[in-house]
Amino acid sequence: MVEAPRVTVLAGGIGAARFLAGLQRVVPPESITAVCNVGDDLDWFGLKVCPDIDSVLYTLAGVEGADGWGVRDDTRHTLESLRALGGETWFGIGDADLATHLFRTGRLRQEETLSEATAALARARGVGVTVLPVTDDPHPTVVRTADGDLAFQDYFVRRHAAVPITGVSFPGAPTARPAPGVLAAIRDCDLLCVAPSNPLVSIAPLLALAEVDAAVRESRARRVALSPIVGGAAIKGPAAAMLATLGHDVSALGVARMYASLIDLFVLDTVDAELVPAVRALGLEAVAVDTMMVGAEGRERVARNVLYAAGFLD
Amino acid sequence: MVEAPRVTVLAGGIGAARFLAGLQRVVPPESITAVCNVGDDLDWFGLKVCPDIDSVLYTLAGVEGADGWGVRDDTRHTLESLRALGGETWFGIGDADLATHLFRTGRLRQEETLSEATAALARARGVGVTVLPVTDDPHPTVVRTADGDLAFQDYFVRRHAAVPITGVSFPGAPTARPAPGVLAAIRDCDLLCVAPSNPLVSIAPLLALAEVDAAVRESRARRVALSPIVGGAAIKGPAAAMLATLGHDVSALGVARMYASLIDLFVLDTVDAELVPAVRALGLEAVAVDTMMVGAEGRERVARNVLYAAGFLD
Numbered sequence: 001m002v003e004a005p006r007v008t009v010l011a012g013g014i015g016a017a018r019f020l021a022g023l024q025r026v027v028p029p030e031s032i033t034a035v036c037n038v039g040d041d042l043d044w045f046g047l048k049v050c051p052d053i054d055s056v057l058y059t060l061a062g063v064e065g066a067d068g069w070g071v072r073d074d075t076r077h078t079l080e081s082l083r084a085l086g087g088e089t090w091f092g093i094g095d096a097d098l099a100t101h102l103f104r105t106g107r108l109r110q111e112e113t114l115s116e117a118t119a120a121l122a123r124a125r126g127v128g129v130t131v132l133p134v135t136d137d138p139h140p141t142v143v144r145t146a147d148g149d150l151a152f153q154d155y156f157v158r159r160h161a162a163v164p165i166t167g168v169s170f171p172g173a174p175t176a177r178p179a180p181g182v183l184a185a186i187r188d189c190d191l192l193c194v195a196p197s198n199p200l201v202s203i204a205p206l207l208a209l210a211e212v213d214a215a216v217r218e219s220r221a222r223r224v225a226l227s228p229i230v231g232g233a234a235i236k237g238p239a240a241a242m243l244a245t246l247g248h249d250v251s252a253l254g255v256a257r258m259y260a261s262l263i264d265l266f267v268l269d270t271v272d273a274e275l276v277p278a279v280r281a282l283g284l285e286a287v288a289v290d291t292m293m294v295g296a297e298g299r300e301r302v303a304r305n306v307l308y309a310a311g312f313l314d
Numbered sequence: 315m316v317e318a319p320r321v322t323v324l325a326g327g328i329g330a331a332r333f334l335a336g337l338q339r340v341v342p343p344e345s346i347t348a349v350c351n352v353g354d355d356l357d358w359f360g361l362k363v364c365p366d367i368d369s370v371l372y373t374l375a376g377v378e379g380a381d382g383w384g385v386r387d388d389t390r391h392t393l394e395s396l397r398a399l400g401g402e403t404w405f406g407i408g409d410a411d412l413a414t415h416l417f418r419t420g421r422l423r424q425e426e427t428l429s430e431a432t433a434a435l436a437r438a439r440g441v442g443v444t445v446l447p448v449t450d451d452p453h454p455t456v457v458r459t460a461d462g463d464l465a466f467q468d469y470f471v472r473r474h475a476a477v478p479i480t481g482v483s484f485p486g487a488p489t490a491r492p493a494p495g496v497l498a499a500i501r502d503c504d505l506l507c508v509a510p511s512n513p514l515v516s517i518a519p520l521l522a523l524a525e526v527d528a529a530v531r532e533s534r535a536r537r538v539a540l541s542p543i544v545g546g547a548a549i550k551g552p553a554a555a556m557l558a559t560l561g562h563d564v565s566a567l568g569v570a571r572m573y574a575s576l577i578d579l580f581v582l583d584t585v586d587a588e589l590v591p592a593v594r595a596l597g598l599e600a601v602a603v604d605t606m607m608v609g610a611e612g613r614e615r616v617a618r619n620v621l622y623a624a625g626f627l628d
Contacts, residue, residue, distance in 0.1 A: 044416075046416070047360060047416070047419075071395075075409075079413075081412075081413030084438075085413055087413065087417045087420065095392045096391060096392070096395040098392045099401070100395075103359065105359055124399040
């Protein structure tokens with residue numbers, strides 16, 4: 001462990017979860033705050049499901065499924081029974097995963113906020129990192145497609161991200177307020193990391209809250225972003241296709257451009273080292289390191305690389 | 315099968331479910347309507363659980379658990395995970411059972427009524443009997459105890475029916491309206507059966523709706539009640555202790571007194587044959603037959619006994 005910098009991570013789902021899991025091996029978990037996207041949340045048969053928060057919690061607790069979703073080695077008895085009843089099961093939830101959604105929904109029904117329910121889940125799973133939803137208010141990501149506006153999971157899971165998109169919108173953004181602790185965590189940390197998450201549907205929803213965007217701009221922290229695009233492809237998820245469709249460069253450089261006014265340092269993977277000069281030409285510091293988070297050691301190595309590049313490790 | 319009388323059953327949980335299961339072996343299911351108690355319903359981590367309706371549906375579908383609750387041979391993976399999270403698990407729900415509550419809750423969230431959601435569940439399980447909640451409105455049974463007012467499941471399951479009760483109340487009764495089809499099913503049937511259910515917390519909540527009570531009184535059907543008390547004990551559940559505590563005779567005669575103004579014929583078990591004259595002295599017809607519903611054949615035999623006693627079988 002190093003002398004602990006206070007680290008805040010703007011987080012989507014799996015990429016952020018893995019980065020955070022590496023980070024908590026290097027920095028005390030109590031010094032880390034994750035500000036999580038809620039744009040992907042869905043109502044599943046009346047239960048509140050928060051896929052990004054859950055990926056973060058499960059991964060930090062070390063119980064995440066092999067592909068980053070749900071709980072490791074989970075069964076699907078309830079889902080199979082639902083299917084037998086003719087219920088819609090395109091969003092697959094395992095039995096142990098389901099307990100999380102019941103736990104959360106029960107607390108929300110008792111007038112707890114999503115922040116409070118999330119904190120209770122983190123305590124129950126022994127997660128030391130502070131995990132915050134960016135807002136306790138409704139703040140869905142809406143994907144615009146030729147088939148009309150779709151909720152994120154409808155686009156991503158039900159339609160396998162196979163419908164061409166024409167845009168992304170955040171209709172809740174004008175009224176959603178940052179959850180308690182979010183603005184302070186962004187302003188008062190030493191290191192603010194934009195996780196290697198989808199810029200358009202994981203990070204953009206966070207910044208769509210004007211107060212969050214302002215807090216990032218005003219933060220005195222060292223501000224670092226990790227590229228979710230490596231060698232022109234996304235490590236996970238639909239980021240590459242979305243970037244292309246919406247007219248962005250499908251490259252680390254394309255992502256760096258999107259963040260240029262918000263950050264100080266952009267971290268690329270070594271395979272993209274030739275893009276460093278172009279990123280620097282945007283007025284950013286840039287460094288190419290190993291960003292592949294394979295296994296616990298890989299995740300820790302990436303966290304160390306980022307801390308080192310940002311000046312928090314010798 | 316006999317020439318089909320239209321049969322309506324005022325139903326609680328397990329006793330009613332077993333009687334209905336016998337009945338559908340003798341009368342075409344399409345000729346049978348169950349009007350079900352909803353006073354025991356609960357909100358379980360945000361899901362709507364209807365224990366009486368579910369006991370009826372599961373038993374009619376032939377998938378009920380060995381003790382009458384839940385689904386046969388069900389697993390409890392989600393419940394175990396909930397317990398590990400520190401969630402309250404005094405109301406135990408299995409994984410396949412949970413699918414029912416998700417299916418129902420999802421439909422209620424889409425603005426379906428409980429009647430509609432129940433009909434969808436019956437279709438999904440191939441149940442031919444028409445299963446109606448007595449009302450689509452909130453209509454909880456409240457148990458008054460020295461510890462204060464308790465929701466039914468809080469009293470019955472969480473506290474194991476071990477708290478002395480001082481009364482039962484139905485605060486929703488003044489405003490709850492009978493669900494579509496309920497009054498017609500009671501008025502327009504040939505045989506109206508009061509199932510061998512708890513008079514105080516299964517049948518009383520049905521009759522607590524003034525329109526239901528009036529429909530029973532005005533019905534031209536042959537009106538029959540089966541005693542849930544056999545040899546001075548309840549076949550299942552807390553009926554005996556409740557009757558005693560609230561000053562009723564814990565006997566078939568005590569139950570007959572409660573129904574005397576509503577029915578034509580009271581059916582006792584043969585072990586209570588000596589009570590027949592006392593029941594007749596109440597102005598009721600009375601007959602003692604085998605009412606023990608052990609196994610599918612036992613259930614069918616009881617249904618045949620009731621149909622015969624009521625004059626619908628030669």
